[in-house]
Amino acid sequence: MTAIEKDPVVEPAAVEAPRGRLAGLAPYATALRAAGGLLTVVGAYLPWATFVLNDGPYPEKATLEFFTAPLGVSGFRLHLLVFGIAAIVLAFVPAVPARGRILRALGWGVVAVSVVNGMYITTQGGGFGAITAADGAVAFGAIVALIGGAVLLVGAFAGGLEGHARWGRPLGRFVEWALLLVIYALLLLLVAAVLTSGGQGSVANPYSGAVFLSFLGALGGLLAALHSAGVVTWVTGMSERHRAYSAIVLLAVALLLPLTAAGTQYWMTVAANIGVYAATAIGLNIVVGLAGLLDLGYVAFLGIGAVVAANFSGATAARFDIVLPFPLVMVISAVVAGIFGAIVGSPTLRVRGDYLAIVTLAFGEIFVRSSQNNIGGLTGGSNAIPGIPPVTAFGQPFNESLTIGSVELPAGALYYFLIVVIVAAVMAVFGNLKNSRLGRAWIAIREDEDAARAMGIRTGPVKILAFMIGATLAGLAGAFFAHKTGTVSYESFRFLESVTLLAAVILGGMGTIPGAVLGASILFVLPEKLREFADYRLLIFGIALVLIMRFRPQGLVPDAHRRAELAPQSEPPPPDGSTGPAAAKVAAS
Amino acid sequence: MLSTLLSQIVNGLVTGALIGLIALGYTMVYGIIQLINFAHGEIFMVGSYGGLAMFTYLMPTAIQNQWYFALPLLLIAGAAVSVAVAVLMERFAYRPLRNAPRLAPLITALGVSVALQEAVRVFYPGATAALPFPKAFVEGTWEIPVPGGTVPLRWTGLLIIVTALVLTFALNTFVNNSRMGRAMRATSQDRDVARLMGIDPDRVIVLTFVLGAALAGVAGVLNGVDLGFTNIDLGFQNGIFAFTAAVLGGIGSIKGAVAGGFAIGLVKALGGQYLPGGTAYDYVWIFVVLIAVLVFRPQGFFGETERVRA
Numbered sequence: 001m002t003a004i005e006k007d008p009v010v011e012p013a014a015v016e017a018p019r020g021r022l023a024g025l026a027p028y029a030t031a032l033r034a035a036g037g038l039l040t041v042v043g044a045y046l047p048w049a050t051f052v053l054n055d056g057p058y059p060e061k062a063t064l065e066f067f068t069a070p071l072g073v074s075g076f077r078l079h080l081l082v083f084g085i086a087a088i089v090l091a092f093v094p095a096v097p098a099r100g101r102i103l104r105a106l107g108w109g110v111v112a113v114s115v116v117n118g119m120y121i122t123t124q125g126g127g128f129g130a131i132t133a134a135d136g137a138v139a140f141g142a143i144v145a146l147i148g149g150a151v152l153l154v155g156a157f158a159g160g161l162e163g164h165a166r167w168g169r170p171l172g173r174f175v176e177w178a179l180l181l182v183i184y185a186l187l188l189l190l191v192a193a194v195l196t197s198g199g200q201g202s203v204a205n206p207y208s209g210a211v212f213l214s215f216l217g218a219l220g221g222l223l224a225a226l227h228s229a230g231v232v233t234w235v236t237g238m239s240e241r242h243r244a245y246s247a248i249v250l251l252a253v254a255l256l257l258p259l260t261a262a263g264t265q266y267w268m269t270v271a272a273n274i275g276v277y278a279a280t281a282i283g284l285n286i287v288v289g290l291a292g293l294l295d296l297g298y299v300a301f302l303g304i305g306a307v308v309a310a311n312f313s314g315a316t317a318a319r320f321d322i323v324l325p326f327p328l329v330m331v332i333s334a335v336v337a338g339i340f341g342a343i344v345g346s347p348t349l350r351v352r353g354d355y356l357a358i359v360t361l362a363f364g365e366i367f368v369r370s371s372q373n374n375i376g377g378l379t380g381g382s383n384a385i386p387g388i389p390p391v392t393a394f395g396q397p398f399n400e401s402l403t404i405g406s407v408e409l410p411a412g413a414l415y416y417f418l419i420v421v422i423v424a425a426v427m428a429v430f431g432n433l434k435n436s437r438l439g440r441a442w443i444a445i446r447e448d449e450d451a452a453r454a455m456g457i458r459t460g461p462v463k464i465l466a467f468m469i470g471a472t473l474a475g476l477a478g479a480f481f482a483h484k485t486g487t488v489s490y491e492s493f494r495f496l497e498s499v500t501l502l503a504a505v506i507l508g509g510m511g512t513i514p515g516a517v518l519g520a521s522i523l524f525v526l527p528e529k530l531r532e533f534a535d536y537r538l539l540i541f542g543i544a545l546v547l548i549m550r551f552r553p554q555g556l557v558p559d560a561h562r563r564a565e566l567a568p569q570s571e572p573p574p575p576d577g578s579t580g581p582a583a584a585k586v587a588a589s
Numbered sequence: 590m591l592s593t594l595l596s597q598i599v600n601g602l603v604t605g606a607l608i609g610l611i612a613l614g615y616t617m618v619y620g621i622i623q624l625i626n627f628a629h630g631e632i633f634m635v636g637s638y639g640g641l642a643m644f645t646y647l648m649p650t651a652i653q654n655q656w657y658f659a660l661p662l663l664l665i666a667g668a669a670v671s672v673a674v675a676v677l678m679e680r681f682a683y684r685p686l687r688n689a690p691r692l693a694p695l696i697t698a699l700g701v702s703v704a705l706q707e708a709v710r711v712f713y714p715g716a717t718a719a720l721p722f723p724k725a726f727v728e729g730t731w732e733i734p735v736p737g738g739t740v741p742l743r744w745t746g747l748l749i750i751v752t753a754l755v756l757t758f759a760l761n762t763f764v765n766n767s768r769m770g771r772a773m774r775a776t777s778q779d780r781d782v783a784r785l786m787g788i789d790p791d792r793v794i795v796l797t798f799v800l801g802a803a804l805a806g807v808a809g810v811l812n813g814v815d816l817g818f819t820n821i822d823l824g825f826q827n828g829i830f831a832f833t834a835a836v837l838g839g840i841g842s843i844k845g846a847v848a849g850g851f852a853i854g855l856v857k858a859l860g861g862q863y864l865p866g867g868t869a870y871d872y873v874w875i876f877v878v879l880i881a882v883l884v885f886r887p888q889g890f891f892g893e894t895e896r897v898r899a
Contacts (some may be wrong), residue, residue, distance in 0.1 A: 294692060296699075347884045353691060354625050355883050358832065362876040365829070369876075373869045495825075499699050506696060539707035545700025546682050549693045 109221015297364020305478020605854020630828015
């Protein structure tokens, strides 16, 4: 996977000297790396469980099958095999740039995979015996692989880490187009594989969560390795050069998802739900990521959009007896949500920072309480508004399957197409705003409001606009949400949903489009996959939020500005934040 | 109806005293490190479960029915559990972020809040629903005669009001007159200069969390004794009310927190009685008050001149 087709343009990257206790191991780095890779391969072939779990074999109760079928490994053991071989190859090929970093990424991937599977077998198999030796059977696969990963990590650190590799001269336009097409097609397959990996979590399929997590761990290791090797930067650079082309191809690729393995009703529904939250998260990203205004009641705008749409849908519980066509309903929902956005945003004229966050939280709670009490007969109260009819176009309800020629689209695919278009539109709005005069004004306000005002930005209207536009986008998504789920209840718009959306934006990386989509996907796919851990879901979520702020506050896909602002290693931290931003600025200059 | 009005005022004062006790923790922590400790409401909730655990698992049955033994033990257990959780929270969640941008600790606090609530729900036996709490005090009400009827005041309600006033007085004395209190005030004014004067800011900050958590733990147990049950979602709700009270009174001010608590309690009781929508909307009125205060008088009743907040 780290094979490089073109000669890399290696910038003279200074090898970071091995640090601290590992410095003494530097002469053995190659040996350690190779040993780690070898142990990983051995671990992949060893049996992993001493007995068959109650719910059926997990994994297939493997013995040493190397002699009968050397490539007969599948699932997570295949991932380990590939990682191990890659590590061994890398250990002996000094020409590969950023070798230490790639090996470190592979090492973390191996550790993640073996820990997930080992822990799962341990807990489900009733104790430590399940992954060591019990009843005359031995199964040290998990432990050997874990040691392999650890040795790999030690070896990677001992040899010193280089900077990220940078490579790739611009190629001809058509070559790059072709390459991008291939890469995006691979991306589509990858997304389909992630969605379907482990299958649908249920009683009949109790292993879905573990399989999915293990796959995610392997994928994380792979992506980190590619990033270290400079592939990710190269691809991003290429797609930046062909922005319009990339946008069109990505849209087309997204629309092709129903034709892949993910093309069943269940996954289409999941994907459409993710789309709703991705669109909402992008809207929130305008308020939080660009303008730097923390909004803790944002999900209320999704709710307002949904309630408006429900009332014009012709459902029996609707307040108005008017049925409007869906596009018009969407516009009305967006406008109404936008008006509320301006109202919620108006205190920004006088309130800043933490206090503003509390004001937005208060507005969010007022919405929840009012809709719980069925205010004005508009929200259905605790009965919700059920029976909202599906969107229909040309006599085709969007929730049913459709056959065009020989291609049969699964039920829910039409909703999926619709939300893809909505998300694309929202992305276009965000992308253009970010680089506009208004977007620059938002970023200036985020960095320093007083300085922005001094530069001639009218901060009041600009901040209210941020709330308004963010709310409009959420309202749009809300109208879709109402029709797709068929029921609008205040339960869907509680404080926890706002926190989850905020977490999606932060996890992905504030101020970036891929970040918001990635964050929303992770936070809304995981609960679908981890049904068996449903009890612990929120607990893990809360702890994860704390850990992210502690170890990676800039998120998975950081914005360039943000990275400079939040990463402590890029500049010496101010000695003390207690005296406010002015002191921090002085300290940094 | 005079008696209805007075009854609602009494109800409001009881609620307000409880909210004031929680608000003290908010106001002290904010005063010293400018952090809205969102998880403080959960500290209150954890305290009530600490008291409950003491009663259920540790207390000899012989003294369970004698409130003059049981109540102090419950209060100590509640305060101890709250303090332990708060110290861990400060050490592992907030201290590493002390120099981070303002957004980071606030989001961390949200995470801690969710995690604490869920930890109790998952790990405390039976906490998935409301649990009965021992009524470890004199039951019944004091019927205060007024013209045209009587005003009922539960004995537990009186206990809450008296406890809140006594503890506030003690806290105020401590902060204003003791050596450690002076260190707290110095740290809240300027942490660096306080350090130069030989004060260890970390110790002072931990002490602040400890004091706030102890009060919240006591409030958690008293609330359980008064209501006769406890539930995991009481923390979030009362936490928001307490934050409102702290802001209303002027954040950083001890007197202000308690005064704000009483004001919020009265708004809740009287708003539920006399404003349109009735009790279903009493929360909404509190939030309306919160927004109005933040927009029009962010320094609150007793607040100092407005600080620069960014």
